[in-house]
Amino acid sequence: MCEWCLKHGDGGKWYENARLYQNELADEYNVTAYLEEQWKNMETLFLRKIMGFNSIGLGYKMKMPIIGRVIRSLVEGQIHSEKKNRNPARADGHFGQVLPLEDAQHIIGNLAAEPIIKNYCICRWMQRGVKDAVCINFGQLSEVIEKHTRYIPEGVKYRLDREEAIEALQEQNEKGYVASVWFQPVPYINAICSCETPECGGLRLRNDFDLRTVYKGEYVIDINIDNCQGCKECVSMCQFSALRYLPSIKRVIVDLDKCFGCGVCRHACEHDALNLLPREDVPGQAGKY
Amino acid sequence: MVKKTVIKVDYSKCHSKANTDPRDCRKCLLICDPAIFLMHPTLEDDHPDPHNPEIWRIDPIWLSKCTGCMKCVEACPEQAITVIPGTSLHEMKAR
Numbered sequence: 001m002c003e004w005c006l007k008h009g010d011g012g013k014w015y016e017n018a019r020l021y022q023n024e025l026a027d028e029y030n031v032t033a034y035l036e037e038q039w040k041n042m043e044t045l046f047l048r049k050i051m052g053f054n055s056i057g058l059g060y061k062m063k064m065p066i067i068g069r070v071i072r073s074l075v076e077g078q079i080h081s082e083k084k085n086r087n088p089a090r091a092d093g094h095f096g097q098v099l100p101l102e103d104a105q106h107i108i109g110n111l112a113a114e115p116i117i118k119n120y121c122i123c124r125w126m127q128r129g130v131k132d133a134v135c136i137n138f139g140q141l142s143e144v145i146e147k148h149t150r151y152i153p154e155g156v157k158y159r160l161d162r163e164e165a166i167e168a169l170q171e172q173n174e175k176g177y178v179a180s181v182w183f184q185p186v187p188y189i190n191a192i193c194s195c196e197t198p199e200c201g202g203l204r205l206r207n208d209f210d211l212r213t214v215y216k217g218e219y220v221i222d223i224n225i226d227n228c229q230g231c232k233e234c235v236s237m238c239q240f241s242a243l244r245y246l247p248s249i250k251r252v253i254v255d256l257d258k259c260f261g262c263g264v265c266r267h268a269c270e271h272d273a274l275n276l277l278p279r280e281d282v283p284g285q286a287g288k289y
Numbered sequence: 290m291v292k293k294t295v296i297k298v299d300y301s302k303c304h305s306k307a308n309t310d311p312r313d314c315r316k317c318l319l320i321c322d323p324a325i326f327l328m329h330p331t332l333e334d335d336h337p338d339p340h341n342p343e344i345w346r347i348d349p350i351w352l353s354k355c356t357g358c359m360k361c362v363e364a365c366p367e368q369a370i371t372v373i374p375g376t377s378l379h380e381m382k383a384r
Contacts, residue, residue: 041336043329046350059353059378060293089335127324129315150339198324198354208354208378 002287004097004215008187013218015097015181020189021111026140031188035144037088038184039151042122045201048090050074062209072211079205079213082186093185096193096202097289098217100263100276101169104179104192108165113139113190116165117158119151127199133158134172134194136165141190169194176237178203178262180214197239207240215289217261219276221254227273228252234265234274256285292375294357296325296349302369305342309367312345317361317370323354326361353378 008014019025026032046055051074053061062068078092086092108116116138124132133153137145142159145151152158160168169192173179177194180202184190195214197203205211221242230250235243242258243265245251252273266274280286303311311328318326327350330337337344349355357374 041330041339043339044332044337046327047329047332056348056350057293057352059351060291063291063353063381126328127318127326129318129328204324204351208351 002289004183004186014187015099015103015107015189016111018111020183020187021107021113021139023113023140026113026188026190029185029188031185031190032140032144034086034088034185035141035190038091038094039141039144039148041089042151043126044089045091048087050078050090058209072209075205075211079211080186086185088185091184094183095186095213095215096180096182096191097215098178098180098260098262100217100219100261101173101179102263103218104169104173104181105166107181107189107192108136108138108169109162111189112162112165112192115142116160116162117142117145118153118160118165118168119145119158120153121193122151123201124196124199127201134168134177136160136169136192136194137190138192139188139190141184173264174267176239176264176267178239178260178264195239203239212289216259216279217263218279219261219263220256220259220279220282220285221261221263221265222275222277222282223252223254224273224275225251227271229271229273231270233268233270237265237268239264256282257288291381294352294355294375294377295371295373296352296355296361297371298347298349299367299369299371300346302367303347303365305345307367310342310345311347312342314366315347316364316366317347320360320364322358323351323356325349325351325355327351353381 004014010017079095081092118133119135120131121135124130172194180193180195182191202213205213228251232245240258240260242255263276326347328347330339330344362370
């Protein structure tokens with residue numbers, strides 16, 4: 001992921017760097033203290049102000065001449081902040097990237113620190129009024145969230161072993177939720193979400209306001225035109241409107257500029273017509289995150 | 290000139306102390322396709338008590354995404370929502 005892989009990838013993808021999952025790194029950045037403050041009132045996140053602006057009517061604010069551009073740069077600066085004085089209540093330094101199921105499962109299987117828990121998606125509760133225990137959190141974040149019972153799913157086993165967490169991700173991805181991995185705060189990695197747009201706070205800011213809270217994935221989808229039977233099943237899976245069926249040629253086409261490389265569409269294809277390619281290998285998509 | 294959408298929620302009707310606690314009702318959240326509403330504890334102080342039902346409310350927040358469909362107005366059992374549609378971001382993009 002260009003910038004963040006260069007900064008924190010140690011030569012590879014940032015989220016495949018084992019160092020960024022370790023307790024030692026979390027301690028170095030006082031992560032538990034940050035997370036305790038952040039999660040005390042996670043539901044107030046969008047009301048917190050940045051230089052006097054909160055998120056209410058953000059679209060109109062960002063359309064204002066000059067002021068709109070100032071807001072954009074302030075908000076992105078806050079989202080990507082690596083400064084010492086980050087504000088946890090505003091989730092400074094908390095951002096992520098879309099990733100395919102395989103990469104998410106690799107993280108849970110090999111890199112994530114224990115304990116691993118699943119808890120309610122706060123975005124979905126606040127924006128759609130639905131309690132859906134799909135967020136997989138790990139390391140020091142799990143211990144912080146566990147203290148707040150309102151985030152913890154009732155009547156189910158919420159502490160997961162690696163196999164159970166891998167299975168949960170599989171199930172959620174097959175439903176159509178998009179896997180995403182998060183710095184919280186950068187450079188410590190402690191969450192894999194199963195996102196749904198438009199409720200997801202991160203995808204909301206990215207899709208509607210072009211703020212880089214969530215980066216596009218390291219891949220893009222490729223359609224094998226010999227295999228595609230034109231059943232259109234994949235179109236309904238895409239949360240980014242990147243897939244469309246063309247009656248004239250009786251097959252599905254992809255708008256690569258819209259594709260986030262989540263790979264969720266593959267679950268719907270029974271003809272092996274959809275495969276992920278590394279974004280860097282696709283002309284026109286390299287470097288576009 | 291951009292005409293902003295205005296949405297008002299009457300908190301004397303939509304409140305834990307009124308007939309309907311917003312956290313139990315949630316009908317506007319469910320019906321709104323662009324999900325412009327946000328359910329949250331109000332920020333009276335830096336760290337409000339999230340277990341206090343009285344500080345929870347539903348605010349229209351992503352106003353520029355409202356399409357003016359009025360489904361929330363119809364769905365609200367307390368008639369607490371008023372919408373004065375303005376320009377949606379969709380329209381602005383199309384221009």
